[in-house]
Amino acid sequence: MSADESSNPGSTRRRVIEYFLGGGAIATFASFLYPLLRYVIPPPVADLGVNEVVAGKVGDLKPNSGAIFRFGSSPGLLILTSDGTYQALSATCTHLGCTVQYRGDLHEVWCPCHNGIYGIDGRNISGPPPKPLTAYDVHLRGDEIVVTLKREA
Amino acid sequence: MISAIYRWLDERLHLDDLIAPFRHKTVPVHRLTYWYFFGGITLFLFGVQVITGVLLLLYYNAGANEAFESVQYIMTKVRYGWLIRSIHSWSANLMILTAFAHMFSVLFLKAYRKPRELTWVSGMLLLFLVMGFGFSGYLLPWNTLAFFATKVGTAMVGQIPIVGQPMMIFLRGGPQVTGATLIRFFGFHVAVLPGLVGILILVHLFLVQRLGMSVPPKIEAEWVENPSAKREMKFFPNFMLREMMAWYVAIGVLGALAAIFPWNLGVKADPFGSAPAGIKPEWYFLFMFQTLKLIPSKVWFVDGEVLGVLGCGLVALLWLLLPFFESEQPSRPKRWITGLGIFALMYVTGMSIYGYLAK
């Protein structure tokens, strides 16, 4: 009868040990496996977007206008010129770091902080900016406008 | 249930014959037995590195343009990515620490004496390879500190006469440290070194199993005098269970370090930027680095750095061949080797602290 067995301190001790070991093993393995399993499932955002980013869709921009998009950890400026070509530049002004904008009336890139002016190719034309804006590569993938870092020749 | 599985396998594979030697393996029990754990812990930490390393491989991108960002991605976007990466970084450091502790304990317990010379040699080679793991892995996040530490470290290799420059170009994948270096180090870190270390571990473990556990000379002498004092425990399951406890504690420590002190990202490397002031290598290279810094720029007609690098190489070679300097009679080991060991330990510790505190 189990009454005999349960009164045996050896068997209770054995069961305690078994619970500890078994429970401990399951608990530890679960606490190791849980993060592992969640880790291998890919996160919703596939990429940090520092080398390549979808800046927008065809049709988002009107000709002779520009829009700011996020490229990695800094802003970028996407321009659609009047003759239909896309241009993408870094939007951080090389003078004191303000965010530039595209001026359709001037057909130039302008920094509102101290009136710095850049050409559509990023060249610093007038005002305080000491260096041109970095230009990025733009190509179309279907109806997506994809901006990538310029490949070194 | 486990016994059922065992019986099923045993019917087909005759496992009993294979396991027999392990059933008989014993571990000597004396006041210094705890030092026997260090080998196992190092092996365990290596296993942790392999697992976390493979997991990191799922998301890491080797290449100057992508590496830093991929590590950033792992730390911020991948679920528990911070945990896997921080465990990998912490475990790397802990493993090197336990490897050194293992080496020094073997030295002081004189476990390298005949017939265990090859175990020592394979172990030392493993130590060198493990430090190579550390050096190559450190570059992979491609941050400023890692970039310049690699630059300084590989430049030192270039100091070796005649073969130094070709070796440096081989390591760097070119005359300078560039994205090519990163890809090459990645190849070393995930393919070449694991392969070499894997083989050496098997050799090392085979030797340990074959030769059994060594007993320190003084205790051996005591047991010769007083045979009834000799105590042993079975490796399986007694020592194994204790080792498992140690391994669980190690996991706990790693988890705590990863959660409370996550490994940082640093700043993305800029090859054209200037080196940050006071650039230093990781702590396990500090003693060598500090030594080189202290050597004057010219000793007689020899360039100081060349002398330093060659000196380090010579010391490493002699350390590798240490067992062969030991006396032929294992029961009367040479005292000067112990003295040398104490000096080495103090030197390494002292220089590391000095290097850490120096500007």
Added chain:
Amino acid sequence: MVTLLNKFRLSRAARTIGLAGYIVLGACLGYGQTTNSCLDCHSAMPDPLGVTQEKFSQDIHSQKGLTCTSCHGGDASSYDPTVSMGAKAGFKGKIDRKQVPQLCASCHSNPTYMKQFNPGLRTDQLDQYHTSMHGKRLASGDTKVAVCIDCHSVHDIRPPSDPRSTVNPVNIASTCSRCHSDAAYMKPYGIPTDQFANYKTSVHYQAMMVNGDLSAPTCTTCHGNHGATPPGVDKVQNVCANCHVFQAQMYDKSTHFKAFQSLGLPGCVVCHSNHAIHLPSDAMLGTGPQGVCMRCHQPGDQCDQARVKIQSGLMQLDGAIKQADIGLSVAEASGMDVSEARLAQTQARDELIKARVTIHTYQEALVDQDVQAGLKIAAKDQQAGKDAMVERNQRRIGLGICFLAIGIMLAGLWLYIRKLER
């Protein structure tokens, strides 16, 4: 007879060779150096007649092949003073101050002549100079005013692009201040002499001299260089508008523009000063010593109320951004990554800058628009900081659970070992 003829031929040959040798030797010794008797004597003389070869070699005119005689006339090949400094050689001596602009312009206003050296150089300096205060006063006989050599130096004139040039952007203010900060010298003119001292406290000086931004304004940026004149009281904002476009546009459409004009007040200068332009702070909207509004407005009036609202809006946004920054720093110190929120913080700071620019419309509603936009972003970032701390705590709890599991396992193992070895 033959030997005598031969001897004659020999001596003539020797003389020819000797002469050729002398010419060659002389050419070698004098290679690259035409005789400059002016410098040879004047380099040994004390001031004010002393000009050393070392000093003059720094001069761009010397480097282009011009020499003392190009300006002073005379004959540089002769060591005889009556020849070298004689009227026959056209020696002009020390050029009279009133003649200096004309003398310099004799080359510098000649486009054809200047083209051969630097086609990009302007040639209208003299015309500009005539419109300047200096030029006008010089024309009426005042020789105390600046002429070309006062700013450009003389005998060691460097191009403005040379950082050692007295007219390089970093040196212009010191050059102007040589006269304009000299109270005794400027006494007859009755204008202040504290401009340089004030300018040194300004944010423009800081930008140029400390931050190294060579595009920052210095004296000539606002006053002109050759046509140096203070901008008219009603034209000051045009000058500032060259860089500070938005502020100028808003100001021009605002109530203050007409008000200041009708009162003859110099626009931007009223609140921002002309030379001591400090980094503006929200305290300028306050009632303390830095406050500018209450210098004209009455406490309690409509404008004062608008001022209060504008100031409180800006301070609210500033505080919210700082608060978010602190939260994010705490999260970072605990090992959490908050780089996205940090990036958004720069956007919030951009909104704050925009709001501060919008002050120049003097319309509280417009400023409030920017403030609200910024507050939204700052609030999100504050939340990001809090979320990071929540996750940090969750990690610690996870760690605790893990420890518990490990503890149970360790206990189990230990008990099992004990049981085995009983």
